[in-house]
Amino acid sequence: SAVISQKPSRDICQRGTSLTIQCQVDSQVTMMFWYRQQPGQSLTLIATANQGSEATYESGFVIDKFPISRPNLTFSTLTVSNLSPEDSSIYLCSVVYRVGETQYFGPGTRLLVL
Amino acid sequence: AQSVAQPEDQVNVAEGNPLTVKCTYSVSGNPYLFWYVQYPNRGLQFLLKYITGDNLVKGSYGFEAEFNKSQTSFHLKKPSALVSDSALYFCAVRGQNKLIFGAGTRLAVHP
Numbered sequence: 001s002a003v004i005s006q007k008p009s010r011d012i013c014q015r016g017t018s019l020t021i022q023c024q025v026d027s028q029v030t031m032m033f034w035y036r037q038q039p040g041q042s043l044t045l046i047a048t049a050n051q052g053s054e055a056t057y058e059s060g061f062v063i064d065k066f067p068i069s070r071p072n073l074t075f076s077t078l079t080v081s082n083l084s085p086e087d088s089s090i091y092l093c094s095v096v097y098r099v100g101e102t103q104y105f106g107p108g109t110r111l112l113v114l
Numbered sequence: 115a116q117s118v119a120q121p122e123d124q125v126n127v128a129e130g131n132p133l134t135v136k137c138t139y140s141v142s143g144n145p146y147l148f149w150y151v152q153y154p155n156r157g158l159q160f161l162l163k164y165i166t167g168d169n170l171v172k173g174s175y176g177f178e179a180e181f182n183k184s185q186t187s188f189h190l191k192k193p194s195a196l197v198s199d200s201a202l203y204f205c206a207v208r209g210q211n212k213l214i215f216g217a218g219t220r221l222a223v224h225p
Contacts, residue, residue, distance in 0.1 A: 004157075031211065033212070041217075042204065042215045042216065042217045042218050043158070043204070043213075043215045045212055045213070048211075048212070092157055092158065094213075096211075099211065102148070102160055102163060103148075103160075103208075103213055104160060105150070105157045105158040105159075105160075106157055107156060107157040108156070108157045110155075
């Protein structure tokens, strides 16, 4: 299995501010993803983080709101910008070591926006 | 388009009894199917997957799942439930290198 860490594990933020979440993996992975899990809901894919290039966003998610970086094969960040209470969710990093293999998830970052 | 349905919001079972959490899917081509579990205040943990081969797949914590192509189902099962199995369970299908999740089923195992 994978060793995936996320920082912070939780945060409380004021509306209008931004939060950057870090995802660190124990070894190089081919694919990294960011998911959102709204309260009581399933997981929704935000984007695929591409190493050295712009992330690939899913319908309904835009770079201005969710800028993503992936400078190397073990690290990625997700920023949630201009926060509103509707952004209160769990944000999960997910990785695949080799294409076609199992997708693993980090412990998540719990965000509460006041 | 690929999709996954988990028809039950919640499943209640007594400890020691067998449990089943249902999942049906819709995909074009061969399905790659997964089960994950989410304990309170935790991330998702991988339980098992079906890619090809035997229809009965064994996974972590004594769980297994049965792939049924004709019924397009991938139900999660365990012969004897434990109170510690109480959690949120997600079925997922891989499409275009992305996982598509069902809505989730909350399993409650009562002593």
